[in-house]
Amino acid sequence: MPVPPVPLEITEQIIDFVAQNDTDFATIKTCALVCSTFLHLSRKHAFAAIVLNDREGPRNAPDSRRRCTFSQLQDLLSLRPEVGAHVRYLSYRFTLLDLENPLPSDAFAKISRLQSLTIYTGDELLVRHEFLRNCNTLRLALLHLLHLPTLKSLELARINFVATDMLSCKDLDSLSIQCVSAVGTADVSACDLPGRPMRLSKIIANTKSFSMISKLLALQCANKEPFVDFDYIRNLEMSIKTAEDVQTGHALLRRCNYLSSVKVYFETWDAEKEHKFTQFRFAEMLRPSMQTITILSFEMMYNKDIADFDPLAGLAHELNAMKSVNIIESITIDVTVHPAGTSCARENEWKRLDEALGQSGWPRLREVSLKIVLLSCLSFRLNDGLLEALKELPRTQFCRLSDSKTVDLKVEVLEERL
Template identity: 25%
Template sequence: MSSTGAESPMHIGRVHHGHGTTLAFKRLLSNSSDTANHIRELAVNITKEDLREIGHAETFEKMMQLQALTVISSRHSQLLFFNETKQFSWDDNPIRQGLLHLLHLPTLVSLHLQSIEHFIVSDLVPCTNLKHIYLSELSIARTSPSARITVFPIQPRSLFCGTRSAPIFLEMCAMQCGDGSPFFDLSRVTDVTFEVVKPQDLKYLRRILSHCKSLVSLKAINYNNLATPPDFKTSTIFLNIFSTTTAESIQTLKRIDMIISFSDSYSTLRDKGDPFRGFVDALENIEKIEDITIEVVIEVGSTYGLLAKWARLDQVLTRPGWSTLRKVSLTIKTHRYAWDPSNHVAQTIEAFPKTHFSGLSSHNFVVFDFRHVSRTK
């Protein structure tokens, strides 16, 4: 666990060799009742040892002013209150009541849940003050008990929709308050980040974004691998999102971030030398953007970086029509094999602002920020 106090940070965690300090954390709160009231942020990395120890629920219930809660299950834990995938089961565990106490505190504004099975969506009903919600690798409980919906909706400002989490957001969107208004009101959301791997993710996300009427920043994370369909390109993500169903959101959108990762040699070949996977082509339809940030991660060695068609970005963004564009950031991350002492690839890529992006580099109104990060494998 780790926690942060209002005056000074406290880091209380379980180290990798297994000698934890969870008991010390519990003793600290037991010996000083006032300490718990100063904790504003709490991160819980749940392990089998945590679930074996008695008193966690009572420890959590001492905290009354928590503002940010992170709950992540340890992927390396042995099976104990974990399901067959070694992920923490939200609906049946010894510390559930303590977690619900933290979750339902009126002071809580930020929630991060990751690697959790059987999450009960109705547990979020009392969380009407949440402004920032981060969900990743979650599954919904098969039988989610019904709950009386409060008249006060959740009106978040930012969403992170990670792997397998879109259905939870959609179930929340379907819930209604007593007067028929949306319980999960996304009309004030300004920032959305999502991870996309499969085409089904797009269908979910288009529905989520259709509820966002004040979107300012949109970030997509596209880690393609062998499990990704061959015809599923990054351009598909944005060309589908920027459709008539999200036209209202596009009018307010000012910033786009994109992370593209080539995790294997197959994924680099099937994109026919396009390091942006068609993302640049999709940009041609949204010329009102002010800030574009792109990160390309090449996991298969740096040679591919020399063969890719990088100049396409320069060609599109220097055309007439980008009257509101003010900044373009491009980061290229490559890996160099330890047995290869040559620095030729790095030198070539670092010269890209002159050789491939001369238009953006010399632009009078657009700031071009280019970076190359090289790591040894």
């Protein structure tokens, strides 16, 4: 069919609009059959996001994504090499088969404009196996992607990684690490060292990432300056689940001076102890960025074996220490409680939060959001009195915040079945 008598820019805008909700590519495939111009424009969406070896893909995968095996992707790129230029998001899940049949070193050579890369595995054997160090051809294949100047986002999860390979990623904007162990180093000549540092704006340090983070902090540029320029980091997310995670948090916060948004996932890691933010010295660690942070978010999960606990893990004390030295505008607190945590309605802890945030010392605070999720199961039913007591918190415990004319208080209490 001949090209429709419509300006190319208008045609592209129409196909872009159609593709927004076309998660199964049905409409896009139809457009591709109209003419060669539509075929090219449709491929931009049909092959923009590819998930390898995983039916579902990671949580951050785009809704519109193509799921396939590597052999299927290889066949596609061999038949239609121009498709590689359209791939923007690639998620690669290692499998045990990759140990037996490693990818060729030029496996991803035709992918030239990748913007986001996720590398992970769900196999426990591979988590323990020094996969990326031993499988040299696979490592070379991935190094091609890491070298791409278009790559802005990298997520590593449940793998071992050669730390010096990060030197290839000087143009990254966002880095996420979870359960990653740094293994060995590769020989890097002086001429291969980056001439300028990596200027991340966002870093996510999930649990068990201390090994990789510590190696990353030790990397240097050609001029001996640190490879990561922490003055550019504005958004920091971290998980505190183990004692090692505390070390990771301290290592990062000591270097970040201009954060604007901080999110912390806090979970008890010892069933016999109640860990608190005071042990983490949270307010002290945030002090370098206290004049730039505008958003604070907390997610807390409590071990079901702790029956009597502070539902806020000492957070009220730490927030109180931040008064008068901050420009925070929004605070979000999500608390998830296992069935045994019936003491989460005790009054003193919620009152302390109201006292900390409801008094002067928060000149720009405009929003406080509190969400409490109570988990129940067949063997443990929550009593209605507990639910009602928590729903009444704005009236009974948050008197200052509820009466505030400048702060919008939102409280939500939910019950979820396990």
